[in-house]
Amino acid sequence: MGRSAENPAALGNAAALPYAVTVRGLTRRFGDFVAVDNISFDVRQGEIFGFLGANGAGKTTTIRMLIGLLKPSSGSGRVGGYDINREQEKIKPRIGYMSQRFSLYDDLTAGENLAFFGGVYGLNRDQVAGRIAELDSALLLSAIADRMTASLPLGFKQRLALACAILHRPPILFLDEPTGGVDPIARRYFWDLISALAADGTTVFVTTHYMEEAEYCHRLSIMYKGRIAEVDSPPAIKKKYRMTSIEDIFIHLVDR
Amino acid sequence: MISTRILPLMRKEFIHIRRDPRSLLILFLMPLLMMFIFGYAINMDLKHIRLGICDLSRTPASRDMIEALKASPYFDVVVRYDNPGRTEKLFKKRLVRAVVIFDTDFERALERSAVTPLGVIADGTDANSATLVQNYLEGLFMGRSLEISSAGQEPPIRIKARMLYNPDMESAHFIVPGIVALLLIMIGALLTSVTIAREKEAGTMEQILVTPIRPYEVVLGKAIPYLVLGFGIAVFIMIFGHVWFEVPMRGAWSWLLLFCVVYIFTALAIGLLISTVVATQQVAMMLSLVATLLPSVMLSGFVFPIASMPQPLQWISKVVPATYFLIIIRGIMLKGNGLAELWPVVAAMSGIGVFFIAVAVKRFKLKL
Numbered sequence: 261m262g263r264s265a266e267n268p269a270a271l272g273n274a275a276a277l278p279y280a281v282t283v284r285g286l287t288r289r290f291g292d293f294v295a296v297d298n299i300s301f302d303v304r305q306g307e308i309f310g311f312l313g314a315n316g317a318g319k320t321t322t323i324r325m326l327i328g329l330l331k332p333s334s335g336s337g338r339v340g341g342y343d344i345n346r347e348q349e350k351i352k353p354r355i356g357y358m359s360q361r362f363s364l365y366d367d368l369t370a371g372e373n374l375a376f377f378g379g380v381y382g383l384n385r386d387q388v389a390g391r392i393a394e395l396d397s398a399l400l401l402s403a404i405a406d407r408m409t410a411s412l413p414l415g416f417k418q419r420l421a422l423a424c425a426i427l428h429r430p431p432i433l434f435l436d437e438p439t440g441g442v443d444p445i446a447r448r449y450f451w452d453l454i455s456a457l458a459a460d461g462t463t464v465f466v467t468t469h470y471m472e473e474a475e476y477c478h479r480l481s482i483m484y485k486g487r488i489a490e491v492d493s494p495p496a497i498k499k500k501y502r503m504t505s506i507e508d509i510f511i512h513l514v515d516r
Numbered sequence: 517m518i519s520t521r522i523l524p525l526m527r528k529e530f531i532h533i534r535r536d537p538r539s540l541l542i543l544f545l546m547p548l549l550m551m552f553i554f555g556y557a558i559n560m561d562l563k564h565i566r567l568g569i570c571d572l573s574r575t576p577a578s579r580d581m582i583e584a585l586k587a588s589p590y591f592d593v594v595v596r597y598d599n600p601g602r603t604e605k606l607f608k609k610r611l612v613r614a615v616v617i618f619d620t621d622f623e624r625a626l627e628r629s630a631v632t633p634l635g636v637i638a639d640g641t642d643a644n645s646a647t648l649v650q651n652y653l654e655g656l657f658m659g660r661s662l663e664i665s666s667a668g669q670e671p672p673i674r675i676k677a678r679m680l681y682n683p684d685m686e687s688a689h690f691i692v693p694g695i696v697a698l699l700l701i702m703i704g705a706l707l708t709s710v711t712i713a714r715e716k717e718a719g720t721m722e723q724i725l726v727t728p729i730r731p732y733e734v735v736l737g738k739a740i741p742y743l744v745l746g747f748g749i750a751v752f753i754m755i756f757g758h759v760w761f762e763v764p765m766r767g768a769w770s771w772l773l774l775f776c777v778v779y780i781f782t783a784l785a786i787g788l789l790i791s792t793v794v795a796t797q798q799v800a801m802m803l804s805l806v807a808t809l810l811p812s813v814m815l816s817g818f819v820f821p822i823a824s825m826p827q828p829l830q831w832i833s834k835v836v837p838a839t840y841f842l843i844i845i846r847g848i849m850l851k852g853n854g855l856a857e858l859w860p861v862v863a864a865m866s867g868i869g870v871f872f873i874a875v876a877v878k879r880f881k882l883k884l
Contacts, residue, residue, distance in 0.1 A: 329726065363720045380525065
């Protein structure tokens, strides 16, 4: 995995590739509250697909439905070609997931966390060790392998969480606000890793509320109150609204 | 049969246990503490009951009785007085637990061989002890009364009670097996519910559920390490009860340990069930204690006999796992029972365990 963040070529080819994620009329209600309201979109393979929205816009609810943690109230979707309503067990081995909250075991060392998550994905010890060696140059895992996870700085924890999510080489990666609370340098470094993963063919579905992160995405979906207000590439969106910053467009869409 | 995905889960759980030596220490010390408290404090037989005597008769007959009372290990005669009016004051000052009053015509009534009244007053604020005191005094005077009435001849009926299985009426022999039953169900339920609640709190449960691991694998991966730990605690407290409190072991250890595993499994299932309804470790802890400790102490026959409970409570006691385990452990340790005598009880306990596990796994799946 290189550190190159550039992947413009993927865009041109992407249209010809099958979709990694397709969603049609997806809806989730919690009582009277409609968290996700009849949304539809497609994510191409090898694409970084950004879900942009304020807190409570329905980003996390959407991800949770796609990875099988939450049943949709209505609508359909496919992840990696499998139905999210009926074939969750087939989806699970093919995805990686990094949640909004840092959710690794604090009382295990970094290495033990990696061994555990590798193990539940069916990797044996040698395979886990091999993957750690592969990911080492980018994620610097060997330096922290013996350290207790609780004692790691947040930036390291985030890289460890990413490592745990991609050990089993999932073709599709779901990241729910992966850079929350991390300093700008660590965030920049993290996005370089994401871009490199996409360049290697991994589809990345990422939510964020940092507007500057939107620029890293090949395509953006701007979500507001459970609905998708806009989907397109960042340059196309800027062109359409004749604005230079995604933040301005976001505020414009929300105010509308 | 065991999927390879369970192994990393179990390995991780053992690391959690190892990394938390304080909790581990508490898990082994708490049973010790409880055994000491219950083993020594719950003493079913009262001794050295403080007794007052009001002898208005002052005759050889009454003095003879008083000597008998003084000689008894159950009573300490602490006050002797002549004014019956003082009686209530003695009770109010808590100087005595009971008084015996010999009326003025005590000896004359005896000589006329009429029915002789003898006043006994006991402190009823502690109804249990009061009943015991009454029984002791009745026993003592009944013996004397028979000797007097039959005057030289053998009394027509003499009760020679022999206590089977616990000849010395040692409370510890009765209580220690009860504590094993109590602790195992409590610790088992507590361990499972708290460890799952912890994963929910930390968000790691969600992370696990996204992996290809199946709910039943999560359940087994959690249950097996705590089954091993619970079993270790069980062996520890049973050996301790056997060595320190000298609770006899008349049956086979192998049966007892086997039934222990079934019982612990039931406890883990209850913990699992609790974990499906709580979100935090604190609530899990409270609910586990209330759901296991309360019924196991009150309704299992641990101290209070089930037969004397109102009918609805007796029905409830039939679904309390400790009820069955108490019969099993007391049967094996004190009576030397084996499978031949205990199989219906073992079957009932296993049935309850299977029921709890089925409900727990079903609910666990549903929650995902």
